[in-house]
């Protein structure tokens with residue numbers, strides 16, 4: 057359904073050196089099949105939201121392309137094609153700011169229907185009622201304003217608005233991180249149930265690894281605008297291969313103290329996307345970096361026997377062979 061190919065997104069920086077750019081996304085390639093849920097994880101500033109927004113045409117593309125059902129989403133002039141607007145929708149992190157405080161719920165959910173369909177009057181109201189019912193809200197909410205709803209109810213309204221035009225793809229950008237834990241669980245459960253009911257495909261952005269593991273069958277790990285590992289969720293979580301994925305998972309608190317960690321948690325800060333490191337972007341923080349190699353040569357993507365993609369020299373031909381001979385390779 058969705059293919060992102062060699063996507064670059066650069067932003068002009070407003071301060072600092074003249075002509076400097078923030079390289080938010082650097083050669084991202086992703087594939088998302090119909091009915092699947094792909095989790096996009098990574099630290100703050102790794103470019104997750106930028107990828108999600110670019111897929112929906114809310115950001116410019118600096119290089120590369122986005123394909124939806126085999127067709128480019130932008131025309132030759134780089135404009136997002138209007139017919140894709142209704143086929144893919146976004147749910148934002150913060151439902152409090154995603155809804156206009158001056159609009160009733162009826163008006164907020166009606167907006168996409170008024171823009172993209174001919175529904176008006178009683179039929180429009182009936183469609184809004186149907187949508188509220190799908191998201192588990194009663195008709196009494198129609199004439200309420202956002203401040204009269206709880207956080208979880210507001211996020212349900214945002215989901216109702218996102219599914220109003222029967223989209224095929226939902227980009228969910230941290231849809232539960234602004235909610236308290238019990239409400240998070242309800243919304244996640246609900247998202248899973250409507251995915252089947254409405255035949256939806258999800259691009260699910262989160263830095264909460266447990267949430268991604270629960271919702272997504274595929275996972276892509278992002279670091280400084282690149283995908284460093286992607287594959288089946290259970291494989292990525294049970295047997296991470298990229299040093300960054302290992303470090304991210306090692307940062308998750310363990311339920312029992314004293315349990316051995318599989319890797320060293322992340323040290324230091326993520327470098328600035330204005331001055332990207334040479335070679336592997338992760339070499340400044342990687343406990344397995346090879347001096348003279350990782351800080352020097354660009355890194356290629358390698359496909360592992362289980363179909364997983366990993367961007368790390370440890371899996372490139374010569375280094376991988378040398379490590380295998382030395383008995384340093386974890387089984388995949």
Ligand SMILES: Nc1ncnc2c1ncn2[C@@H]1O[C@H](COP(=O)(O)OP(=O)(O)OP(=O)(O)O)[C@@H](O)[C@H]1O
Pocket residue numbers: 067068078079080098099100101102103104105106107263329
């Ligand atoms: N419109 C913009 N103009 C300039 N820089 C931007 C813009 N949008 C994003 N960036 C920069 O691009 C980089 C990636 O940002 P992005 O919001 O995509 O990260 P993220 O992974 O979603 O982070 P978080 O987990 O904090 O939401 C950051 O350095 C950010 O400052």
Ligand code: SF4
Pocket residue numbers: 298299300336337338339340342343344345346350355367368369370
């Ligand atoms: S390429 Fe080198 S620095 Fe980058 S993740 Fe692999 S081992 Fe670490």
Ligand SMILES: [Mg+2]
Pocket residue numbers: 104105106229
């Ligand atoms: Mg974000």
